[in-house]
Amino acid sequence: MSEAPTDAADAGGDDDTDRKVVEQERAELREFIKGLSADDIKSGGWFTKLCAEAMSSYTAKVDWQYFQERYAGVPADAIVDQRIKMAARYAALEGGLSAGAYTAAVAATIGSLGGASAATVPAAVATMMVDVAYITRLQLRLAYDVSVLYRVPLDLSDPEDMWKLIRVAFTIKSGEVVQKSVVKAVPAMVRPLIKRFYSGAVLTAGKGLPVVGKFLLQRNVIKIGIPLVGVPLAVVLNRYTTLLAGRHARVVFRNEARVIELAENLSKSSQHPQLMLWVAWLVIKANRKMADDESLLMRHLVRLVREQHQVVDEELARLVDVDPAEVWKRIDGEPGDLSDVLDAAERVAAVDGDVNAREKAVLSELRERCSRV
Numbered sequence: 005m006s007e008a009p010t011d012a013a014d015a016g017g018d019d020d021t022d023r024k025v026v027e028q029e030r031a032e033l034r035e036f037i038k039g040l041s042a043d044d045i046k047s048g049g050w051f052t053k054l055c056a057e058a059m060s061s062y063t064a065k066v067d068w069q070y071f072q073e074r075y076a077g078v079p080a081d082a083i084v085d086q087r088i089k090m091a092a093r094y095a096a097l098e099g100g101l102s103a104g105a106y107t108a109a110v111a112a113t114i115g116s117l118g119g120a121s122a123a124t125v126p127a128a129v130a131t132m133m134v135d136v137a138y139i140t141r142l143q144l145r146l147a148y149d150v151s152v153l154y155r156v157p158l159d160l161s162d163p164e165d166m167w168k169l170i171r172v173a174f175t176i177k178s179g180e181v182v183q184k185s186v187v188k189a190v191p192a193m194v195r196p197l198i199k200r201f202y203s204g205a206v207l208t209a210g211k212g213l214p215v216v217g218k219f220l221l222q223r224n225v226i227k228i229g230i231p232l233v234g235v236p237l238a239v240v241l242n243r244y245t246t247l248l249a250g251r252h253a254r255v256v257f258r259n260e261a262r263v264i265e266l267a268e269n270l271s272k273s274s275q276h277p278q279l280m281l282w283v284a285w286l287v288i289k290a291n292r293k294m295a296d297d298e299s300l301l302m303r304h305l306v307r308l309v310r311e312q313h314q315v316v317d318e319e320l321a322r323l324v325d326v327d328p329a330e331v332w333k334r335i336d337g338e339p340g341d342l343s344d345v346l347d348a349a350e351r352v353a354a355v356d357g358d359v360n361a362r363e364k365a366v367l368s369e370l371r372e373r374c375s376r377v
Contacts, residue, residue: 019097026097033137037130045133051140051217055166058141059148063160066145068152080153081258087153088250091146092243095139099242102135139242140220146246147173147253154261170216172256173249263297266355267304270348275341277313279334281305281320283345283370284352286331290366295356328366335373342374 036057044050075083147169151158158165274280284305288298309315335342349370353363
């Protein structure tokens with residue numbers, strides 16, 4: 005398969021050119037669909053095959069340097085915004101081209117697909133599957149683009165990173181985020197359709213890729229099940245679900261980039277890297293529940309301290325419960341100015357938002373002890 009439509013015309017704005025690109029992509033996807041069986045479609049196995057085929061060559065070419073050559077000197081936020089709008093434009097065009105497939109006959113055919121059958125995929129279903137595969141590939145690659153632009157490393161040969169990309173691209177286990185915040189940018193008259201499109205989008209990582217494929221197929225059937233579906237609705241749903249996917253990816257990866265940047269700054273400016281790790285962990289563990297941003301920050305801090313200062317603390321790595329007395333002992337035994345440690349602690353406490361009472365208590369004690377050094 006060729007590169008995603010989001011890369012085909014960076015300038016955008018030419019409807020004829022855009023339509024030709026979309027039609028070319030659809031033609032390629034028809035060849036992919038021809039290789040699927042009825043069981044591939046109904047079981048969700050098509051998604052596993054699409055992921056492998058759509059992302060392998062793409063990730064080999066698309067990296068930070070790739071975008072630098074095309075958008076030299078442009079801030080990441082501006083490039084991400086353009087990529088999201090471009091993807092949404094292609095999704096809308098594809099929706100118009102696919103709208104003719106959405107009939108009651110197609111819905112009935114999908115329902116009749118045999119679970120263990122290897123029969124030839126009916127033509128009507130194959131036409132509908134082009135739409136599903138197109139939007140799926142588009143949103144996967146868009147989410148990957150966003151991660152690259154914010155320099156959030158993803159190794160898609162690592163199952164954990166691959167699953168992370170899938171969760172972000174399709175807002176899996178984030179339906180509440182789509183419905184409550186990101187969806188506010190969607191016109192009011194479209195919101196009920198978008199919410200219905202995303203309803204039930206709560207999956208767990210253990211269910212695996214085929215279940216995601218079934219979910220995406222069932223979600224797309226909503227376009228068929230709504231009476232008088234037609235070009236306008238197909239265009240609207242494709243456009244706005246792609247916008248939401250892109251905006252969700254921007255929120256997730258931009259935030260992760262913020263945390264990574266903080267970790268880099270803390271490690272770079274630290275005069276007491278090993279002590280900083282202990283203090284950071286004490287601040288993070290002040291609460292009974294650790295926030296995602298806190299665990300992400302700690303992971304990158306440990307990595308950067310190892311890479312930049314050659315410090316590996318096996319005792320900290322084996323630690324289950326951090327004892328404040330142990331941390332205070334380490335601080336009291338450290339001579340000299342510890343302002344860098346205090347500054348790091350304050351910034352760690354704020355990484356997930358407002359500093360709470362437990363964190364404030366730890367910071368207060370830390371200030372007193374650092375002032376006595």
